[in-house]
Amino acid sequence: xxxxxxxxxxxxxxxxxxxxxxxxxxxxxxxxxxxxxxxxxxxxxxxxxxxxxxxxxxxxxxxxxxxxxxxxxxxxxxxxxxxxxxxxxxxxxxxxxxxxxxxxxxxxxxxxxxxxxxxxxxxxxxxxxxxxxxxxxxxxxxxxxxxxxxxxxxxxxxxxxxxxxxxxxxxxxxxxxxxxxxxxxxxxxxxxxxxxxxxxxxxxxxxxxxxxxxxxxxxxxxxxxxxxxxxxxxxxxxxxxxxxxxxxxxxxxxxxxxxxxxxxxxxxxxxxxxxxxxxxxxxxxxxxxxxxxxxxxxxxxxxxxxxxxxxxxxxxxxxxxxxxxxxxxxxxxxxxxxxxxxxxxxxxxxxxxxxxxxxxxxxxxxxxxxxxxxxxxxxxxxxxxxxxxxxxxxxxxxxxxxxxxxxxxxxxxxxxxxxxxxxxxxxxxxxxxxxxxxxxxxxxxxxxxxxxxxxxxx
Amino acid sequence: xxxxxxxxxxxxxxxxxxxxxxxxxxxxxxxxxxxxxxxxxxxxxxxxxxxxxxxxxxxxxxxxxxxxxxxxxxxxxxxxxxxxxxxxxxxxxxxxxxxxxxxxxxxxxxxxxxxxxxxxxxxxxxxxxxxxxxxxxxxxxxxxxxxxxxxxxxxxxxxxxxxxxxxxxxxxxxxxxxxxxxxxxxxxxxxxxxxxxxxxxxxxxxxxxxxxxxxxxxxxxx
Numbered sequence: 001x002x003x004x005x006x007x008x009x010x011x012x013x014x015x016x017x018x019x020x021x022x023x024x025x026x027x028x029x030x031x032x033x034x035x036x037x038x039x040x041x042x043x044x045x046x047x048x049x050x051x052x053x054x055x056x057x058x059x060x061x062x063x064x065x066x067x068x069x070x071x072x073x074x075x076x077x078x079x080x081x082x083x084x085x086x087x088x089x090x091x092x093x094x095x096x097x098x099x100x101x102x103x104x105x106x107x108x109x110x111x112x113x114x115x116x117x118x119x120x121x122x123x124x125x126x127x128x129x130x131x132x133x134x135x136x137x138x139x140x141x142x143x144x145x146x147x148x149x150x151x152x153x154x155x156x157x158x159x160x161x162x163x164x165x166x167x168x169x170x171x172x173x174x175x176x177x178x179x180x181x182x183x184x185x186x187x188x189x190x191x192x193x194x195x196x197x198x199x200x201x202x203x204x205x206x207x208x209x210x211x212x213x214x215x216x217x218x219x220x221x222x223x224x225x226x227x228x229x230x231x232x233x234x235x236x237x238x239x240x241x242x243x244x245x246x247x248x249x250x251x252x253x254x255x256x257x258x259x260x261x262x263x264x265x266x267x268x269x270x271x272x273x274x275x276x277x278x279x280x281x282x283x284x285x286x287x288x289x290x291x292x293x294x295x296x297x298x299x300x301x302x303x304x305x306x307x308x309x310x311x312x313x314x315x316x317x318x319x320x321x322x323x324x325x326x327x328x329x330x331x332x333x334x335x336x337x338x339x340x341x342x343x344x345x346x347x348x349x350x351x352x353x354x355x356x357x358x359x360x361x362x363x364x365x366x367x368x369x370x371x372x373x374x375x376x377x378x379x380x381x382x383x384x385x386x387x388x389x390x391x392x393x394x395x396x397x398x399x400x401x402x403x404x405x406x407x408x409x410x411x412x413x414x415x416x417x418x419x420x421x422x423x424x425x426x427x428x429x430x431x432x433x434x435x436x437x438x439x440x441x442x443x444x445x446x447x448x449x450x451x452x453x454x455x456x457x458x
Numbered sequence: 459x460x461x462x463x464x465x466x467x468x469x470x471x472x473x474x475x476x477x478x479x480x481x482x483x484x485x486x487x488x489x490x491x492x493x494x495x496x497x498x499x500x501x502x503x504x505x506x507x508x509x510x511x512x513x514x515x516x517x518x519x520x521x522x523x524x525x526x527x528x529x530x531x532x533x534x535x536x537x538x539x540x541x542x543x544x545x546x547x548x549x550x551x552x553x554x555x556x557x558x559x560x561x562x563x564x565x566x567x568x569x570x571x572x573x574x575x576x577x578x579x580x581x582x583x584x585x586x587x588x589x590x591x592x593x594x595x596x597x598x599x600x601x602x603x604x605x606x607x608x609x610x611x612x613x614x615x616x617x618x619x620x621x622x623x624x625x626x627x628x629x630x631x632x633x634x635x636x637x638x639x640x641x642x643x644x645x646x647x648x649x650x651x652x653x654x655x656x657x658x659x660x661x662x663x664x665x666x667x668x669x670x671x672x673x674x675x676x677x678x679x680x
Contacts, residue, residue, distance in 0.1 A: 247538035248511070251560035252469030258563040259473060284560035316627060316671075323625045323668050324568075327676075334669025371669070 011180040018176050022169040029165045030158065037157030041150040042129075046118045049131040052079040052089065053116075053143040057135040060091055060099075067093050067139065069100035085146040088123060094138035101142075108132035108140050186210050190218060202229040236294045243291035250284040282415070289417035292351045293403075296424035299348060309349070311340045311374040311383050311451075318353045318372065322361070330366045333357070338375035340382070342451040344429050352425040355418040356385040356447055362414050363389035363445075380453050386438040386446035397435045422447070459504035459574055460484045464494040464520065465536065466513050470559075474507060477563055478570065491515035498524055503531050505573055510537045510548070518551055525552040532573040536561075572623040586619060587662035593619075600661040610635060611654045618665065618675035627672040 056079070059071045069076075069091050080087040090101035092108075104123050111117060111134040121130040121144060128144040135141070186209070193205055204222040207215060257277040265273065319335050326333035342349075353372070360370045368388040375382060392400055396407045401423040404416040426433050426449050434448045461483045465471040471487055478485045486501070488494035491512040498506065498520070506524070510517035521533060535553040548556050554576070555569050575584070583592040591598045593616055598605045607615065613635050617626065632642045635650075651673055655665045664676040 244511070244538050247559040248467045248470060248509075251536075251538070252467055252473055254560045255470060255473035255477070255563060255566075259476060262563075281560070281562075288558070319627070319668060319671050320625045323671075323674055324623070327666065327674070332669055335671035336669075337671070 010184065011177065014176055014180055015173065019173060022172060026162070026165055026169050030162055033158050033161035034154065037154040037161075040157060041153040042118070044153075045145070045150055046129065046131060049087075049118075049129065049143055049145050050116065050133070052087070053131045053133050053141050055079055056089060056091060056143070057133055057139065057141040060135070060137065060139045060141070062137075067099050080143070082145070082149075084149045084152075087143060087145050088128075089144070090140075090142045092140040092142075094140075096140075099139075105130070105142055105144055108134075108142050111140070113138055186214055190214070190221075202226075202232060233298070236298045239294040240291055243287040243294070246287040247284065250280060250287060254280045254284060286415045286417070289355075289415045289421060292355070292421050293417055293424060296348055296351065296421055296428065299345065299428050307346065308341055308343055309346055311342060311349075311381060312337045314346065314349045314353055315372050315374050315383065317350060318357055321354065322357050326361055326370065329361060331361055331364055332369045333361070334369065334371045336371060336373045338377075340374055340376040340451075341454060342381045342429065343454070344451075348425045348428060352422050352449065353383065353385070355421045356383075356449075359414065359418045359422075359447075360385050360387035360389065360445070362418075363387065365389065381451040382448055383451075384446055384448040386444060388438070388442060388444040391437075391443050391445050392435055400435070401433065419447075422449070460486070460501065461505045461507065461570075462486045462488060462494065462497055462501070462503045463507045464488045464491070464512065464517065465507070465509040466490065466511070467509075474566070477566065478507075481567065481570070489513075491517070491520050494520050495523055498529070498531070499527070505570065506531050506533045507570075508533055508535050508553075510535060518547060521548070521551045521553060532576065534569055534573055568623055576620060584619070589658060589661040589663055591615070591619060598658075600658070605657050607654070607657065610650050611657070614650055614654050615658075618673075621675070623675070625668055625672055625674050629672075631672065 056069060056071065056076075059069055061068060061070045071079075076089075080089060088102040088105065090103070090105040091099050093099050096107060102123075106121065108130070109117055109119065109132070111132065113134055113136050116131070116133040118129065118131050121128050123144050123146075127147055129147060129150065130142055130144045132140060132142045190205060190210070202225050204225055205218050207218050207222060210218050254277065257273055257280060260273050261270065261277060315335060315337050319333075323333055357370065357372065364370055364387040370385065370387045373382075373384045373386075392407065396405075399405045400407065401419045403420040405420075406414060406416045423433060429451060431449050431451045434450065436446045436448055438444045438446045461478050463471060463474050463478065463485055465474060465487070466489050468489070471489065475485045475487055486497055486503075488497050491514045494506075494508070494512075495515070497503075508517045508520060512520070517535065517537075521535070524531065524533070533553045533555075535548040535556040536559060537548070537556060538559040554573055557566060557569060583590055583595075583597075585591075588601055589598060590600075596612060598607060598615070614631065617631060617634055628644045628647045631647050631651075632644070635647070636642050651665060658665075666674045666676050668674055
């Protein structure tokens with residue numbers, strides 16, 4: 001996983017969409033808030049700025065000395081007092097000459113008599129807000145104010161408006177991050193279900209607990225699994241049918257070759273017929289093995305552990321099956337059996353023991369010994385078959401359970417499938433396979449199948 | 459003895475017929491289940507060699523119908539299908555023995571001999587090698603010399619000659635020979651078998667030991 005190229009991630013895609021969108025939204029909200037705040041600050045403070053302007057306009061008089069502002073200095077100061085901002089005023093005669101106040105303020109915009117106006121201006125290089133009025137007498141009165149408290153108000157409104165917006169945006173990103181994980185939980189459980197499976201398990205996934213978004217994906221997956229299952233079953237059915245259809249003609253062929261061998265034949269003909277007979281017997285054996293393997297594979301993992309049965313009974317049946325064949329080959333086939341209960345499939349376990357014995361008889365020379373044991377000692381039920389054959393070299397022990405693997409240079413006419421069948425059946429019973437040396441320390445092979453310990457109360 | 463071979467594969471059927479005819483039996487052949495059913499309804503056979511995979515009605519059905527007519531004809535089932543399953547199913551339906559295809563002639567002949575011997579057992583005295591055994595009269599002689607057997611040895615002998623060619627587990631023998639109030643130990647069985655063995659081995663009959671398990675009655679061919 002570490003080396004894999006980065007994959008498209010749903011979470012990343014979602015965040016890549018969400019974060020820029022949220023940024024745009026936050027910027028937009030900020031702009032809107034700013035303009036609202038600006039408007040609020042203006043309409044509130046502009047009105048307040050108008051009052052001193054109106055007062056002053058009311059006190060402009062024209063006497064012998066010309067026009068002047070008839071207002072005491074103290075009153076002017078009181079009128080223009082502000083704890084935060086600096087206020088200045090200016091009164092101009094109708095001809096534009098400054099008659100009172102600060103000359104630093106520029107000419108107001110042209111106003112008709114009785115009109116008023118608010119505008120942004122500059123005073124000694126500072127931005128200011130100016131209220132200008134032109135009463136009926138034609139004078140111009142302007143009061144200007146620096147922007148400190150307006151800016152403070154705008155800032156306060158912005159903060160009050162934006163802090164929650166930003167908090168919500170951050171929370172959204174966080175929730176999306178965790179929400180994706182939560183939302184994808186069902187996918188994770190599907191993944192876990194799939195990971196737990198063995199290669200042969202093609203049962204459909206549970207569709208009912210899946211949310212509607214991934215149900216179609218699971219449905220599609222189940223359809224695929226179904227097709228695989230069908231293909232698998234068809235393959236196994238084909239193999240079973242093929243093996244089955246092969247057996248009858250092979251039986252006929254073998255029988256006629258044996259009838260031929262009973263006749264008086266010239267030595268060279270006999271050799272050839274005998275070779276054909278051996279090949280026919282081997283083909284028949286192979287057909288049987290393929291069928292057994294197909295059957296073992298068709299059984300679901302753990303599906304084999306259906307019934308409780310006694311290994312003794314399984315080995316007992318094998319005794320009836322194999323003793324005469326062993327005697328015909330002059331091999332002492334013995335059974336040292338104790339009762340041992342396992343959960344298993346009697347048909348598959350019969351295949352297992354048949355193949356172990358068949359294998360042992362094949363590789364044990366005449367006069368040798370093959371011993372079948374079963375029991376419950378010490379804690380797990382076991383079944384073992386040991387022989388006095390050549391043994392399996394350590395280098396080949398890992399491979400003898402592979403299909404069609406045969407140890408190089410061994411005599412005999414095995415198919416290379418026997419131990420593969422043993423392995424398939426053992427796996428389906430949760431049993432482990434071990435290749436050991438015979439108990440008495442002689443040459444040979446002991447294959448042990450150890451079954452899981454029986455569940456208490458089962 | 460009259461034997462019916464039910465097999466749809468002509469090559470195999472011909473081979474089976476030839477083997478049985480050479481052994482001196484009268485052989486009828488049926489290629490379908492219906493033919494077999496008809497033949498079994500009209501003639502009395504000592505042995506039925508029955509293939510399971512027939513084109514019309516399968517061998518199991520032929521067997522079921524045969525047994526439903528209360529027939530005790532011995533049945534040797536030939537199967538090309540899954541050996542173990544067919545074996546169990548066949549034996550449940552009343553087959554006496556089974557062979558999985560393909561098989562050797564020797565194996566086939568041995569099964570046929572065993573089944574025919576079993577079929578003929580109740581009829582008075584039987585010859586096994588040089589032994590002449592009359593189970594009903596409880597007399598056994600080797601050639602002309604009479605052999606003396608105890609009741610337990612007789613029981614053991616009967617057990618063996620009714621199951622020729624079959625491996626008998628010690629447990630099985632113990633069950634058959636035990637009285638209601640006593641259970642024979644494996645050691646006791648060994649003692650009885652070795653006594654019986656010493657009394658009859660001169661007649662060419664062998665009781666072979668299956669190590670750790672039981673015994674096999676091995677009669678000379680014939």
